[in-house]
Amino acid sequence: MQINKKESIFIIYFLPLFILKILDITSENWVLKGVGASCTLIFFICTIRTKYNIKVFRFFTFLLFYSMILIFTTGKQGIFFSVLMLLGMNGIHNERRIYKICLTFGAFFFIIACLINSNGSETMRYINGEWVSMIKRSNLLFVSFTAILCLYLFLYKNHLTPKKIVFLFTISFLIYLYVGSRTGLLAIYFLLISIILLQKKYISNKLIVKYTCFLFPLLCLLFCIYSGWQYNNSPFLNILDMALQGRIYQNNAYLERYDITLLGQPIYENTSADNYWVLDCAHLDMLICSGLLFTILWTILNICTIRFFYKRNDMVEVSVLMMYALYGITETFLPNCFLNMSFFLFARYLYSILSKKTYSSISSYEQQRNY
Numbered sequence: 001m002q003i004n005k006k007e008s009i010f011i012i013y014f015l016p017l018f019i020l021k022i023l024d025i026t027s028e029n030w031v032l033k034g035v036g037a038s039c040t041l042i043f044f045i046c047t048i049r050t051k052y053n054i055k056v057f058r059f060f061t062f063l064l065f066y067s068m069i070l071i072f073t074t075g076k077q078g079i080f081f082s083v084l085m086l087l088g089m090n091g092i093h094n095e096r097r098i099y100k101i102c103l104t105f106g107a108f109f110f111i112i113a114c115l116i117n118s119n120g121s122e123t124m125r126y127i128n129g130e131w132v133s134m135i136k137r138s139n140l141l142f143v144s145f146t147a148i149l150c151l152y153l154f155l156y157k158n159h160l161t162p163k164k165i166v167f168l169f170t171i172s173f174l175i176y177l178y179v180g181s182r183t184g185l186l187a188i189y190f191l192l193i194s195i196i197l198l199q200k201k202y203i204s205n206k207l208i209v210k211y212t213c214f215l216f217p218l219l220c221l222l223f224c225i226y227s228g229w230q231y232n233n234s235p236f237l238n239i240l241d242m243a244l245q246g247r248i249y250q251n252n253a254y255l256e257r258y259d260i261t262l263l264g265q266p267i268y269e270n271t272s273a274d275n276y277w278v279l280d281c282a283h284l285d286m287l288i289c290s291g292l293l294f295t296i297l298w299t300i301l302n303i304c305t306i307r308f309f310y311k312r313n314d315m316v317e318v319s320v321l322m323m324y325a326l327y328g329i330t331e332t333f334l335p336n337c338f339l340n341m342s343f344f345l346f347a348r349y350l351y352s353i354l355s356k357k358t359y360s361s362i363s364s365y366e367q368q369r370n371y
Contacts, residue, residue, distance in 0.1 A: 003097050010088040011101060013043040014338070017081070018102060021338040022109045022144040023116070027077065036081065043084060052090060055354045060087050074289050075266040082337035089347035096155060099344075103151040110144050114178065117141060142184030143331060143339050145175050149188065150320050150341040153195075157316040160195070168192055183244070183330040191323035198315035213310060213318055217302035217325040221295070224283040224329055228255045247280045247330055254279045254288055264291030282328030286335065298335070302342075305349040317345050 003011065016035050025032045052060075060083070067080040092098065117138055149168065153160070169192060176185040198204045198213070212219075228251030231237050241248035254277075258267060267289045270277045279285050287295045302321060309317040324342045328334045337343035 003101075006091045007097055009043065009046045010092060010098060012046070013039045013088050014085060014098075015102065015105060018338045019105060019109050021140075021336070022106055022147075023113050024138055024140045036077075040081070040084065043088060047088075050090070053354060056090060056351070059350075059354060063087075070264060070290060070294065073266075073291065074264040076289070078336045079290065079294070082335055082343060085337040085343055086347050086350065089344070090351065092347075095344060095348070099151050099155045103148060103155060106144070106148045106151065110141075110148055113141060113144060139179070139181045139184065139331065140333075140339075141179045142175060142181035143327075143333055145172075145179075146184060146188060146323075146327070147339055147341050149191075153316050153320065154341070154344065157314075160316075165192060165196065183327070187323050187327040190326055191319050194319035194322060195316055198318060204310075204313075204315065210310065213322060214303055214307050216306065216322045217299050220325045220329055221283045221287075221299055224251060224281050225255075225287070228252045228281075228284060244330060250277070250279055251281055251284050253277070254284060258288050260287060260292050262291055262293050264289050264294065280330060280332060282332045282334035285332045290335065301346060301349075305342075305345055308349045308352065309345065321345060 016039055017032075020032050020035060027033070063083045063086070064080075067083045070079050071077055089095075149172070152168075156164070169189070172185060172188040172192075176182070198209075203209055227237050227240070227248050231241065231248050231252035237248055254267065258265065265288070267279060267285075268277055269279065279288065283295075286298055302325060306318055306321050309315075309321070321342050324334060324340055333339040334342075
């Protein structure tokens with residue numbers, strides 16, 4: 001399988017960091033820092049003379065500048081790396097080769113990650129109205145599995161037979177039994193059921209279904225805000241909080257502790273039992289930590305991308321985007337392009353509306369403007 005120069009540059013940047021994330025190498029680890037810096041440097045060296053559509057150049061100049069500001073206001077670098085990923089997709093018109101490479105390496109290293117995490121810990125979970133003991137491993141294993149499954153769906157979306165769908169349901173359940181991530185399993189089942197239902201025209205053509213899909217990211221955001229603010233006033237939310245392992249309680253605590261700012265702020269997190277502070281909700285993490293502006297832009301981008309693929313009748317892509325919005329209620333990885341495969345879809349949407357024939361070099365913008 002031959003790949004062209006732009007695809008090679010993208011793979012050099014994306015694949016090493018994708019693999020490290022699957023292996024649960026965190027941002028505090030010097031390996032991830034070193035590889036991240038190296039991949040970013042190579043990416044800029046390889047693309048510095050690339051000619052860009054004027055609108056693309058201006059758009060990503062703004063995004064890069066904005067994402068660098070967020071590094072200082074939030075203390076997190078993930079959004080910056082995700083913007084680079086979107087920039088790296090410029091000029092790539094056939095994502096299938098990239099999907100196949102990432103799927104192959106991702107599946108291999110996911111197996112390694114499962115072996116590394118073979119020693120799980122016993123914990124208590126609130127299931128069917130009672131607390132039960134179960135073996136639990138890192139939720140990131142299921143997040144990684146979700147990313148691999150989405151790559152598979154992108155690659156083989158036109159060949160999803162009933163047998164393959166049943167296989168995906170089965171393998172997802174087996175991974176759940178190994179990892180113990182109930183919300184991850186719920187997200188995957190939501191994804192597969194959405195694909196089945198939305199591919200039926202008499203369902204997808206209904207206005208209520210269409211606009212529910214369009215607004216689904218906003219609905220998830222509003223649910224997180226509402227449940228966090230109303231946690232102390234609703235017995236139902238208290239029961240739901242037990243099922244979600246205290247996530248709604250933590251949402252409430254963070255909403256009470258922090259104000260909402262335009263450009264975000266660093267937030268305190270601690271996993272010790274006597275002082276547990278973890279905001280395990282991507283929607284509120286974006287709102288509180290990354291800021292109101294980022295949350296608005298993120299929600300609009302998701303809505304517009306879902307609308308774009310819905311009109312093209314690409315219901316696999318629509319289902320993936322909605323699934324990640326749902327997953328974001330219980331996990332914080334959504335702005336991370338190495339774990340959230342929606343970024344491939346964001347790139348397809350953004351370049352579809354930014355494409356023109358006027359080009360600019362990233363290193364000589366003023367000169368190229370006059371051509």
